[in-house]
Amino acid sequence: MPKVSAVIVPYTSYLRVYEPLAAFPESERAHWTRYARRSELPSYQDELRRSLADLLPTPPIPVPVHESGDAFVAEVDGVVCVCPWRTRLRGWQALDGLGEELPASVLDAVLPPLVRRQAALDYERWLARNPDARPWIRTSTWQVPLNWFVLVTDEEREYEKGTGPGGTAPLLRYRTPMVQARRRTARALRTLRDALDEGPLIEGLVDVGRWLEEFHPRSLVELDYGGLVHTLPAGRLEDDHSAADVAEGIEALRTGDGATAGEAYGRLVERWRSVRDRRSSN
Numbered sequence: 001m002p003k004v005s006a007v008i009v010p011y012t013s014y015l016r017v018y019e020p021l022a023a024f025p026e027s028e029r030a031h032w033t034r035y036a037r038r039s040e041l042p043s044y045q046d047e048l049r050r051s052l053a054d055l056l057p058t059p060p061i062p063v064p065v066h067e068s069g070d071a072f073v074a075e076v077d078g079v080v081c082v083c084p085w086r087t088r089l090r091g092w093q094a095l096d097g098l099g100e101e102l103p104a105s106v107l108d109a110v111l112p113p114l115v116r117r118q119a120a121l122d123y124e125r126w127l128a129r130n131p132d133a134r135p136w137i138r139t140s141t142w143q144v145p146l147n148w149f150v151l152v153t154d155e156e157r158e159y160e161k162g163t164g165p166g167g168t169a170p171l172l173r174y175r176t177p178m179v180q181a182r183r184r185t186a187r188a189l190r191t192l193r194d195a196l197d198e199g200p201l202i203e204g205l206v207d208v209g210r211w212l213e214e215f216h217p218r219s220l221v222e223l224d225y226g227g228l229v230h231t232l233p234a235g236r237l238e239d240d241h242s243a244a245d246v247a248e249g250i251e252a253l254r255t256g257d258g259a260t261a262g263e264a265y266g267r268l269v270e271r272w273r274s275v276r277d278r279r280s281s282n
Contacts, residue, residue: 011231014044015138015148015208016222017178018074018081023216032082036073044072044226047085062111062119063091076177076220083136083222090135092123101141134214142231142276146246146268147204148223150188151181151212154244161234170229172237178212178219185209188250195253231278242268 021029021036047070068087073080095116098107127133140148152174162170185205192202212221229237249264 011141011227012044012048013140013144013148013228014222014224014226015140015151016072016083016224017136017212017215018072018076018083018220018222019136019216020076020079020081020218023219024082031069032071032084033080035069035071036080036082041073042070044224047087048227051087051091059115060111062095062115063122064088074175074220074222076218079218081220085137086135089133090137090139092119092126093135094139095119095123134211136215138208138211139226142228142278143272144223144225144228144242145204146242146272147201147208149243149246150184150205150250151208151221152176152184152223152243153247154241157241157243159238161238162229170234170237172225172229172240174223174243176221178215178217178221181221182209182212185212191250191254228275231275236274240271242271 021032024032047068051064064087066088068085070085070087072083072085074083075081095111098111098116102110153176156174156176158171158173158175160168160171162168185208189202189205189209192205196202223243225237232240245264245268249261249268252258252261252264
């Protein structure tokens, strides 16, 4: 569990894929094999701090000049798996959505239009040389997208309360084998398409399902609340069983129980509205 530092960078959740070393090209595999043997490995807070530090120069650096050589590491049934950060690629992709996250005046102050245009051109040229590139990590601010919870079950939930200031931070995450995540996605899509019209939930789940298909079948999928653990009191966090609510709602739709599905959805909306409301509380 990560230590609580003097500078907490919160409010982002993560969906990660850890692939076995065998999934990587030989040259890259050698790098990750050496990397995984390190005695100390960075946390998600370390990655965020490095990214934010690039915004301090004038002009700011919206994406790193060079791609990160760091990764998260996990062991799955004795097999070492890594989740490369790919901070540069994710930075480019994140720029596309900033207009929806920030008012134009704030965005222009943080990242001037000229800087954004240059970054977009750099990404376009890079993508032409790397058309199959995809990130191992997806992020979301001030929420966990409901379609992410489809991939996991309440039994896979890991919660640690943490020890408070100066100690360890709270932890809330789910980990599941890739084959299970894909199976649950396919089953949920069948149910949702039978019961609902096309909409954001179905579209988001289709998008996540296509992304999962890009990875090795023996990968590990991780849903991590990340910095969101700092937005909820310990009691609320401990009682958060959103994956169970999503599973209950989908099962109710499958059996035609609209009332139960509505109750489950209502709990989810209320829980995550309270988190998003904190975004504008200051």
